[in-house]
Amino acid sequence: MKQHRLAAAVALVGLVLAGCDSQTSEVELKTPAQKASYGIGLNMGKSLAQQGIDDLDQKAISAGIADALGKKEQQLKDEELVEAFTFLQQRAEQRMLALNEESAKAGKKFLEENAKKEGVITTASGLQYEVLKKADGAQPKATDVVTVHYEGKLTDGSVFDSSVERGSPIDLPVNGVIPGWVEGLQLMHVGEKYKLYIPSALAYGEQSPTPAIPANSVLVFELELLAIKDPAAQQ
DSSP states (O other), rough: HHHHHHHHHHHHHHHHHOOOOOOOGGOOOOOOHHHHHHHHHHHHHHHHHTTTOOOOOOHHHHHHHHHHHOOOSSSSHHHHHHHHHHHHHHHHHHHHHHHHHHHHHHHHHHHHHHHSTTTTTOTTSSSSEEEEOOOOOOOOOOOEEEEEEEEEEEESSEEEEEEEHOOOOOOEGGGGHHHHHHHHHHHHOOOOOEEEEEEEEGGGTTTOTTTTTTOOOEEEEEHHHEEEEEEHOOO
């Protein structure tokens, strides 16, 4: 199945590349069709790069597309193609595994150093937090719905999500978010602002929901608890 997905991705990139020379900067991007074609190629190229496949031969892709559209005899046997796709997929998986391991090691080192900082508290689960703003409001339970403002960053400071940037807080069920948030929210009082340092095991682990968050990433959130929703008012 992976080979079929890889083959389909390569073929779609080939459709965009076919008929274009290596001087891609000279391609016209004026009409809606041209812009859409570029967007398809861009998205598929990013997808292949994320899989660790970044050294495809554009001329060979174009030749394959041309042979298929021209109903010419294919230059490679099916067995050779399967072998090639298997090789690319295995190499991509090896590269991804190495990146995941590197990310896990970097995250562990970050948390070890961060735990030594003044004001940072580490819980039994490994969650780390510091209180940025104190308050004495109520504390939510796991079954509550809360209103929060937040900004999520990687350990290098890059922002991957922010209700602050959007200018709109969100409502969410305490027990419906990642484990690091479930624990962190129940430590907070309404009106407080925490900085959470969430180990990958309490976040997304190896199953990242978005390319903006590499697998095994430690996530850093500035989280402000604005309110606990009234169940009666919700009904």
